[in-house]
Amino acid sequence: MSRTRTAILASMALVAGATGAAVAAAPPGAGLAAIPCTVDYKVQNQWSTGFTASVTVTNNSAAKSSWAVKWSYAGNQQVTSGWSAKFSQSGAAVTAANETYNGTLATGGSVSFGFNGSYSGTNTLPTTFTLDGVTCNVDGGGGGGPTDPPDPGSGNRVDNPYAGAKVYVNPEWSANAAAEPGGSRVAGQPTGVWLDRISAVTGTASKMGLRAHLDAALQQKGTGELVVQLVVYDLPGRDCSALSSNGELGPTEIDKYKTQFIDPIKTILADPKYAGLRIVAAVEIDSLPNLVTNTGSRATATPQCDVMKANGNYIKGVGYALNKLGDVPNVYNYVDIGHHGWIGWDDNFGPTADIIKQAATSEGATVNDVHGFIANTANFSALKESNFSINDTVAGKSVRESKWVDWNRYTDELSYAQAFRNQAVTAGFPAGVGMLIDTSRNGWGGTARPTGPGPSTSVDTYVEGGRIDRRIHVGNWCNQAGAGLGERPKAAPAAGIDAYVWMKPPGESDGSSSAIPNDEGKGFDRMCDPTYTGNPRNNNNMSGALPNAPVAGHWFSAQFQELMRNAYPPL
Template sequence: MSSNLTRRLRTAAAAVVLSAATIAPLAMSTTAAHAATRVDNPFVGAGVYVNPEWSANAAAEPGGSAVSNQPTFVWLDRIAAINGVNGGMGLRAHLNAAVQQAAGKPYVFQVVIYDLPGRDCAALSSNGELGPTDLPRYKSEFIDPIAAILADPAYASLRIVTTIELDSLPNLVTNAGGTATSTPACDTMKANGNYINGVGYALAKLGAISNVYNYVDAGHHGWLGWDSNLQPAIDTIKQAAQASGSTLANVQGFVVNTANYGALHEPNFTVGDSVNGTTVRQSKWVDWNQYVDEASFAKGWRAKAIASGFNSNIGMLIDTSRNGWGGAARPAGPGPKTTVDAYVDGGRIDRRFQTGNWCNQSGAGLGERPKAAPEDGIAAYVWVKPPGESDGASQYIPNDEGKGQDGMCDPAYTGNARNNNNMSGALPNSPLAGHWFSAQFQQLMQNAYPALGTGTADTTAPTAPTGLAGTATASSVALTWTASTDNVGVSGYDVYRGGTLIGSTNNTSFTDTGLTASTAYSYTVKAKDAAGNVSAASAALSVTTSGGTTGDTTPPSTPGNLAATTTASSASLTWSASTDNVGVTGYNVYRGGTLVATVTGTSYTDTGLTASTAYAYTVKAKDAAGNLSAAAAVTATTQAGTGTGGAGCTATYKVSSDWGAGFNADVTVTAGNTAIKSWKVTWSFAGNQQVTNLWNGTVSQSGQSVTVNNAGYNGAVAANGTTSFGFGGSYSGSNAVPTLTCTATS
């Protein structure tokens, strides 16, 4: 540790008071420590510990003093962290500093407990040091020493708030047990029970300390907000809270959005909105979720948890460290009511590609500053993830911390089943998880919402970058520009592709990766300063990627036998494989000349179409060198309806997402001119599709034949009214849309 950093640590901001309305500094005194009285909400009327190490890192950034006095959690993410790593502060050193900051007044110390055996089994960047069978080590070398330190009478005056084991228990619900998003590691942890027993042991040991308040991680709305996930997740946590000698009384509450980016509130739409008769839940972004933001999810979770047996005084914490989504890209109001997707996408402040994206998200900003009791049922807004600490490395970095490299941290990564195969949206050039990421911190400050005070009277923007130039390969563009000038100094540059922020840098160069060969991309760059001023954009630069780097110039053969089958709202395309001298890597599918999908197989289903409409499709093959074949073309006209209207109802079927081995589908049931009391929808799959889980109905399947009856609460439908159900399925080969038959009783 350098002498300059040591001085910064010693002079870092000491404390803040959290109240229902404000956060204010707390003066130091020599008042004697006193035993903390247990309360329902530990944050009310209390100061909260400011981590001097994080505070020093933040203050060292241009403009960082605007937030360096904010309270953040201390992370214990490996055994060595208990005593301090590489000369840094250990748990006891932090607690001693917290007692000094408290000066005898009510004070909260926040700590993350995060070293479960085989932890975070669905990701790689945060894999820990303990293997899946290391439960004895977790107990004796991690939890026991922590509990011994927290129980020291020297810290009895503190209100110690823990966040227990991020992500792990939610992974047992969505990523284990044979689901479409299962991973072998999560299957192992579900089978051996070490997540359940490890969390139970931690709750029992820490809950036995009278001034410790345990909050269990509860994922976020974009992970557990569906009916099929939320209650099973609560049930899983309840099981863990009663394992290894623990009881539900050891759970003070839950924390949501930990180290994530879900918006606190989506101000421009609600889950109850509809556009032209189509519910917001049918939009691609919401995708039938019951929640659109973290505040509504937290309150819904709390109500269901209490109904499931947890204490009625439990509170919810929401991590708001990186969910502000401010800056120039923040929508000023609702989107257009042309389609439900245009309405949601135009108005949503969460600008990620998909709510499953979690690693170093481009365009994010600081959210609400920590605050006690900000909403009914919410114990506090907190900063669990210290802003500026990386979620994971863009590329693999050798390390002794047990941390791998997850594709979701690579800006070029095109996604997986857990994020519906969307781009990762990650910032480039990121360091290992937990290491300081200056470019991210600068962007978080720039895009803060509520916006940060400038801390200076400077209102003069930097000059616009000049001389923007780019050199291209088949999959990347390397940009360079001439530095801007500013009266208080330039703190960095934001790089935009097609008007969308894709990264920030402190240098005058940036490389954009994961691009498509032989494609034109438009770039602009803006400079920013420590006062929050942003320059005008550089002159726009258009760069076309090259055709490949292998020397191959022979395109693949044209896809053969392109054909389409349609329903009222979809077109299922199939074609024969192309040939190429270096091998075909995939196919581009175009609708009306616009690229709508890239697939590796020889089929694609286009959904969300309009009935009785003609659509022109073309398909081109591509190879590793970036060459594209000539186009195969077909015109497909959608049907007037997708089912028979027998006995007073019709049913329509839509594939909402498809990742090649599994899919989600939504079915809308519409009553005829007379109200109905119950309904039944039947169909036969053309392929080997299997329904794996279904919500808002009861299902039976025999071979290819499927029957779905209404649930007890949605059988009655008003005349011309609608209800719906959805399901997840698996398949291999074709996933053609079936024809539905709906029958009803009136």
């Protein structure tokens, strides 16, 4: 259970309460300049013999090229493992020093790290922290026994909402799946509920609204824990680089987004009736990465993305959503980070984390409104390329030099997600953030699945013959031929990963193969046309899309059948 307590250390006597939180009033008029550093220490999760903690340090003095944070425990706590810092401990005294990649700490900058620890008795709050020998103020903290109540407003969030919980099965998707020959094999799997227009919140004559889904979730919950997965997806000028998923709101309609979309969602989620549900919100798919890769002088830039970067409404919209939804104690926000074949290059990777940080600190939001990030949403990138490694060398050339990898740092979603988690912490997000990976359509099974690497004749033959992801190009994203269902939804499957999820409901189209009039604001994107010969975003390759596809979000029977045939693990 995540706990936050406020403890402000000043040059005056400390008054310790019964729970071990140190509290003192700051001197009148004390400002930031008088405080050399602040520390936010939180116990994210705790059990009878151990705990997980995160620490965020803000430096208000001169910029640093290296740093060390020290504190001492009053009890027998021992750091057993950690991340984003090098830990050492002598008796009760702990030192956390920078790693090589996060030693820079600017004036006003923050760095986060985390660790697992053991204890017996009482996990008492540390009361004094130093940064390079200088005593810091403490802003936040956590400790005490596992039954300690959270502070008002801190919520009752757990470290991983999927741990020990069932996940909501959308009855509408389940009925579509069950109606397909063989579909009963997967019709009981949990999938995301897409709130992709205002009417999706209220519901229509033919579609369940948000309250209807939450009421159904309460029925499925029973006496255990249940996660409900929502995709919050209706930004102004939405999806500025892909016409098939354009939305109903124009580029300037930020006020409508706030008052008619986000505010009603928050009102419903905040209903005490639903307080017992764990609600995961995947926030604005494919939005912020567009501002990095598809603007300015890049060959992939679009006028629509330039407009959205200039007017700031993606930043404002995501910030507003994180702020409002983050106020609901049982909501867990996960921000979309695209996929490795989009963001995995050096000039995209760090800037994407930075622009998400910008959004997460706008419109009243803070980094603490972000519980984690989601990768590969509605995409096809393989979970793990097991037949070759980014570190392999063939015929004198690195795998990174192959045509398929094309100097990317990552070959698959698992390595990308784990690396992005570290990058986000370096950018200032809490050390306890978790990752989700959408595995709904990245299985790539069937007869075309390779069983080993290709010939070592060249790095290209090696990679081409061994790659599990069989797309024509890693930039192809619409209704891909040959794709299969991926790993089934699962909690805590790998280090730093909260869950594999099916956030994109398999069998729901990415976009129509040809222009189809509709009242949902969804356009026609040539990347969904199987005859399209491509653009700079897929290096002018064929689109690889299936024919005869309906409008985005509508049921696509032929795709669903293909996904089942090519499922991996097989059905």
